[in-house]
Amino acid sequence: MSINPHPELPEFDxxxxxxxxxxxxxxxxxxxxxxxxxxxxDIFVRMRDGIWHDQYLVDVKHLDGxxxxxxxxxxxxIGAGVNMNRIIASPEVQQHYPLLAQACRRVASYQLRTRAxxxxxxxxxxxxxxxxxxxxxxxxxxxxxGLNGFRDEPLQGFCLSPGKTRLQPGDIVTAVHLPPPPPxxxxxxxxxxxxxxxxxxxxxxxxxxxxxxxxxxxxxxRILLASVAPIPLEAxxxxxxxxxxxxxxxxxxxxxxxxxxxxxPIDDVRGSARYRKAMVRKHTxxxxxxxxxxxxx
Amino acid sequence: xxxxxxxxxxxxxxxxxxxxxxxxxxxxxxxxLALTGTKNGCSAGECGACTVLLDGEPxxxxxxxxxxxxxxxxxxxxxLAKDGVLDPIQETIVDHGGVQCGFCTPGMLISSRAxxxxxxxxxxxxxxxxxxxxxxxxxGYNRIVDAVQDSARRQAGKA
Numbered sequence: 001m002s003i004n005p006h007p008e009l010p011e012f013d014x015x016x017x018x019x020x021x022x023x024x025x026x027x028x029x030x031x032x033x034x035x036x037x038x039x040x041x042d043i044f045v046r047m048r049d050g051i052w053h054d055q056y057l058v059d060v061k062h063l064d065g066x067x068x069x070x071x072x073x074x075x076x077x078i079g080a081g082v083n084m085n086r087i088i089a090s091p092e093v094q095q096h097y098p099l100l101a102q103a104c105r106r107v108a109s110y111q112l113r114t115r116a117x118x119x120x121x122x123x124x125x126x127x128x129x130x131x132x133x134x135x136x137x138x139x140x141x142x143x144x145x146g147l148n149g150f151r152d153e154p155l156q157g158f159c160l161s162p163g164k165t166r167l168q169p170g171d172i173v174t175a176v177h178l179p180p181p182p183p184x185x186x187x188x189x190x191x192x193x194x195x196x197x198x199x200x201x202x203x204x205x206x207x208x209x210x211x212x213x214x215x216x217x218x219x220x221x222r223i224l225l226a227s228v229a230p231i232p233l234e235a236x237x238x239x240x241x242x243x244x245x246x247x248x249x250x251x252x253x254x255x256x257x258x259x260x261x262x263x264x265p266i267d268d269v270r271g272s273a274r275y276r277k278a279m280v281r282k283h284t285x286x287x288x289x290x291x292x293x294x295x296x297x
Numbered sequence: 298x299x300x301x302x303x304x305x306x307x308x309x310x311x312x313x314x315x316x317x318x319x320x321x322x323x324x325x326x327x328x329x330l331a332l333t334g335t336k337n338g339c340s341a342g343e344c345g346a347c348t349v350l351l352d353g354e355p356x357x358x359x360x361x362x363x364x365x366x367x368x369x370x371x372x373x374x375x376x377l378a379k380d381g382v383l384d385p386i387q388e389t390i391v392d393h394g395g396v397q398c399g400f401c402t403p404g405m406l407i408s409s410r411a412x413x414x415x416x417x418x419x420x421x422x423x424x425x426x427x428x429x430x431x432x433x434x435x436x437g438y439n440r441i442v443d444a445v446q447d448s449a450r451r452q453a454g455k456a
Contacts, residue, residue: 006340013299014318014364044321044360045341057318059365085354109430111355111408112342197429 007048015058020145020172023058028147028170036060036172038080039115041108042124060172061117068175071096075179077143080120080172084113084131097178099187099208100134106191107131109198119173125159125231130191132159132232133206133224137187138178146171159231182210182220186294188287191226192279194270201227202271203279205259207287209295215243219295223255223284228263228276235259238284247292256285303367307332308376316363322356323347325363326373334374334403338432345431348404349373355411357430374403377410386410386448393444397435405431409445418449 015034017023027034034056037043046052060066061081068079071092078087084104087093093101100118107113107121107130121129122142132155140155147170155176158166167173187208193199204226212220221242223235238255245251265276304313307330314329326332326349335358338346342357349358350372377384383391386409396402405428412419412427419427424445425438433441 006337008324009319009321011298011317011319014301014362016364039360040362040365041342041360048340108342109345110411110427111345111348111357111430112360114351114354114356115360197426 007050009044009047010050010053012047012054013056015056017058017060017063020060020063020174023060023063023172024145024147024170026056027058027172030056031169034058036123038120038123039083039117041112041116042120042126060174063174066174073180075177077175077177078118079175080117082117082119084116084118085110087118088113096181097134097138099137099189099206100131100178102187103131103134103189103206106189106197106204119176122155122158122176123165123167123173125161125163125165127162127230127232128201128204128227129232130189130201130204130226133204133226134187134189134208135176135178136224136232136234137206137208137222138181140176140178142173143175143177144171145174150174152177156234161230182208182212184295185210186291188290188294190283190287190290192283200270203227203276203283205280205283205287207284207291209242209291211295212243217243217245217247217251219243219247221255221288221291223259223288225259225263225280225284227270228265228280230264233263235262235284237262242288249289252285252288252292255288256281259284301364301367303364305366305368306370308372314363318362318364320363321359322349322351322361322363322366322371323358325366326358326371329363332373332375336400336403338400338404343430343432344401345404345408345428346401348407348431350407350411353411353414355408372407374406377406384410385451386413386445389444389448389451390441393440393447395436395441395444401431401433401435405433405441409441409448412445413449413452417452419445421446 035054037057037059066079067081069082070077118131121131142153190205192203206224209221225233238258260277260281265273336346338344342360347358
C-alpha cells in the first residue's frame with residue numbers, strides 16, 4: 001500500500017451566500033452534500049483524508065454578525081467566525097471568562113488558532129474538543145439559524161456522539177452565548193497530550209466553581225471531561241459529592257475517583273483506556289485543587 | 298468544478314487570479330505565483346512549513362482556500378526582505394545558525410515575525426509557545442529561539 005503524503009483536496013464547489021437565509025436554504029436543499037464552512041481546520045483535514053466527501057462548502061463566516069465578539073451585561077457572545085486568538089486576546093474574556101481563554105490557548109498552535117473557532121470546535125463535536133467544556137460549564141447556549149429563522153439551543157445535550165450534533169439540515173450555528181459568569185467563580189482547564197503543547201487531548205479536564213450558599217459545602221462545581229467518552233462528559237456524581245461535603249484535599253480526591261469512575265474511554269493511538277482513567281483521576285484532582293486555590297486566595 | 302476570480306495582494310503586488318474552489322492558498326502561492334519559499338510539509342496544519350501572513354496574522358496556508366483570500370493581503374517569506382535588506386529575524390537566524398536543512402525556515406521566520414510584531418519583547422516561554430506549530434527536525438530549536446530573542450533585542454536597540 002502506498003501512502004500519498006501530500007493529498008490534495010478533492011473537488012468541491014465553494015459557495016459564498018449573501019445572507020443567512022440563503023445559506024440555510026442552500027444547505028437544506030443539498031442536505032448530505034453540503035456543509036457550513038468556518039475556519040476549515042477540521043473540514044479540510046477530513047476531506048483530504050477521504051473521510052468527508054461534500055460537494056459544496058458554504059462559507060458562513062462573513063455573514064451578519066458571525067464575526068462579532070461582544071460583551072454586555074447579559075454575557076459574552078462569540079460569533080461563529082471569531083477565531084480563537086481573538087478570544088484569547090480579548091480583555092473581557094481574560095477578565096470575566098479566563099477559563100475559556102485558558103482552554104482556547106491549549107488548542108493546537110497560534111497559526112491554527114488564527115482560523116480555528118469556538119463555534120467550529122463545538123459543531124465538530126469531537127470528544128477531544130478543548131473549548132467545549134468551558135462553554136458548557138458557563139451555561140452556554142447556541143444561536144442557530146435554520147429554515148425557520150433564528151432559535152436558541154442549549155449547549156448541554158447538543159453533542160450526541162463523535163461528530164454528531166442536534167443540528168438539522170439547513171441549520172447554521174451563528175454564535176455561542178455565555179451568560180455572565182457566576183460571581184466569585186474560578187476555573188481551570190488541564191490538558192494532557194503527548195506533547196506539552198499542540199497535541200490533541202489524551203485527557204482534558206475543565207473545572208468551574210463558584211460560591212453557592214444553597215450547597216452544603218458552600219460551593220458549586222462543574223466538571224467536564226474531554227477525550228474519555230463519546231461526548232464531552234459531565235462528571236455529575238463528582239459534582240454532587242463536592243456540593244455535599246466539606247471541601248479540601250480529601251473531598252477533591254474522592255471527587256476525582258468518582259470522575260474517573262464515570263468516564264468510558266477507548267484505547268487509541270494517543271493512549272489506552274486504562275491510562276486515560278488514571279489520568280482523569282490525577283488531572284481532576286489537580287484541577288480541583290488549582291481551582292480551589294484561585295477561589296480561596 | 299467552479300472557478301473563482303479573486304484579487305489579492307501578495308508581498309505588496311496586486312494579483313488577479315482564477316482559482317478552483319478546492320485550491321489552497323499554499324497551492325496558489327507555489328503553483329500559480331511560483332513563490333516556492335512556502336513549503337508543503339504535512340498538508341494538515343501540524344508542521345507549519347506552509348505558514349504565511351494573511352492580513353498580518355500567521356496561518357497554515359494548507360488549511361486556507363485561495364478563494365477565501367479575496368481582497369486579502371498575504372506576505373510570504375519572499376516578502377520579508379525589503380529592497381534587498383533582510384528582515385531582522387532573517388539576519389539573526391543566519392547569525393545564530395538557526396538553519397540546517399532549511400525546510401522549516403520559511404514558516405519559522407513568518408511565525409517569528411508575527412510574534413515580534415504582536416510582542417516586541419517575548420520571553421523564552423513566549424517564543425517556544427509561539428513556535429509550537431512550526432516543527433523542525435534538525436536544529437533542536439535552541440538556535441532558533443536564540444535568534445528570535447536576539448532579533449527582539451536588536452529591534453529594541455534600534456527603537
